[in-house]
Amino acid sequence: MRDIARRAGVSESAVSFALNNRPGVSEDTRQRILGVAKELSWHPNSAARALSAARAGTVGLVFARPAKTLGIEPFFLQLVSGMQAVLSVRASALLFQVVENMAAEMALYRQWWSEHRVDGVLVVDPRVDDPRPALLVELGLPALLIGGPTSTGTVPSIWADDTGAMASIVDYLVGLGHRRIAHIAGLPELIHTKRRIDSFRAATRKYGLSTHDSVATDYSDEAGARETRQLLAEPGPPTAIIYDNDVMAVAGVGVAGELGLSVPSDLSVVAWDDSVLCRLTHPQLTALVRDTHAFGSHAAQQLLALIEGEAPHDVEDDVPRLEPRGSTAPPPLP
Template identity: 60%
Template sequence: MTAPGEAARRKPTRRPTIKDIARRAGVSESAVSFALNDRPGVSQDTRARVRRVAEELGWQASSAARALSGERVGCVGLVLARPAQTLGVESFFLQLVSGIQEVLSARKIALLFQVVADLDTECALYRRWWAEGRVDGVLVVDPRTEDPRPVLLASLGLPAVVVGGLAAQPPDAPRPPATHPPLATVWADDAKAMATILDHLHALGHRRIAHVAGMPGLAHTERRIRSLRTEAELRGLDKRQVRSVTTDYSDAEGAEATRRILDTAEPPTAIIYDNDVMAVAGASVAAGRGIPVPDRLSIVAWDDSALCRVTHPRLTALVRDTPGFGRLAAQELLAVLDGGPLRTVQGELPQLEARESTGSPPAP
């Protein structure tokens, strides 16, 4: 009978080695190496016997050994340089990662995911992963307007796919290769998405519109801010009545931005929020001040989620296939690792789903 606590004292099961396979198969260790690495020097019968024994023992090639030999390690990396506290309730990245993982798991490729404090730490992590041979390639999220990562990854020769698109350059501006080396990219059309929202609000009669944006310096934040201004100008709106404020994407900053906006001399009749969490926080601020939604204030969330659909009133939101965007990014990275060309691929344009949080503005 096993004594109490004996199982806890047992040593962990040792990983099988090439020596174990050689002993069980009755061949030399070099013969095992030849057989498992598809090298000549052993008969077909020996190769089959070695592989059968390796499978019986549950042997897997060491990722460190594969890295030293120049082979793939079966792992790709994803680093997120954002305040960790802003990720707890935001559904976007969870859905994105689920799509990425769906594609990778089908190829039995692992995802190494890490949250870091800032961009410098992210770059240092890429250097370490490259030096240690930890990953075959990386998915780069949150492109910046001034982004050091493309140059770094190109200099390391580490395959990468940028998720979201690099900062747009003016059409007549040169793009020096040293500044923007070619990288595979999957991107979403933030400009058209913002135009869809403006079409909806403008048709309802809104002329004073605020935008509670995400983190400053992110390429997609700048694109959305710029697109809001452009679309407002195209519709003849007073630029003083259409403005954006940046935040860290958290509910706390979303709520604080809403308070500041509502305290202005001419508060907006509609607010666009760059994620679902801030939109719900903004709706809560409005409710606390006795401002009915949508009778006095319309609210739009950039990303749809269960939060938008269970809030009362339900929030108008951009609906997109975020897991599908993650799948697209992972597929592009695997294509690059398989020797494919560096492509720029556009994701599906999100569609605006009008719900109860948007309506006509109050009469002047």
């Protein structure tokens, strides 16, 4: 700052105002200072800024899930990509870690807080009975739940309307003429899974369908294939199956082919999350479409606002829209 002040012919305080985009200098002076800073190849020292602002310049993200499910689900890659797009512009780092269970995740929050490693955390997979919000409030660590809100409402959240999205899928399948519909769900303890299961049950009751109950899985292709095989082996098998992610839906199409069934002539398939997988499969999969990258960006923006002192509040993101493709059709004739 002393070098820039000397070269620009201004005080060091004027340099500070200009470089931190604060009032106190004229626009002409600000531009002259920024020009000198550029000539001198000046960049902010993140460590020094963290010390002066009592901030780490880092946001934390922990996944307490089986590692294999993270490696095969495009959703998480798009979500993290959206977060990083915002954080990188704001010169914030993303500290990412995968742990075995929620106890390990909570221990990590305590460690990060005690070491001042992060300014806030993005919390994924809110649970029905989730102990994490109470801990984060106790620590005073800014946090945003992705997929909430929880029943306690103590930590703000960003979420999409899973209830309405599931209802739209059932409405669509019933409109095609399906009366036997199954739902292969994800982890049952997750709030968004519960919302989908509850909505599926409500929609099938509304239409008086002869339907199967939701089946919980770990989101893996193995589980999707196993449950599909079991459903199709039952008397009066479903003519349509809704899968809670793209990976399980693709596995389900494969199982149908093994059993000599044609998609969509014999079985209609719907994937919850759209991805490249859905568009590369033959036939292309009917899927719920949303901008997951943008969802991740919105989450990062919301957390940064909380860190800056904005009042916490819940944010409902865009509802995913159903895009019919080649994997759905009217059911086979009796």
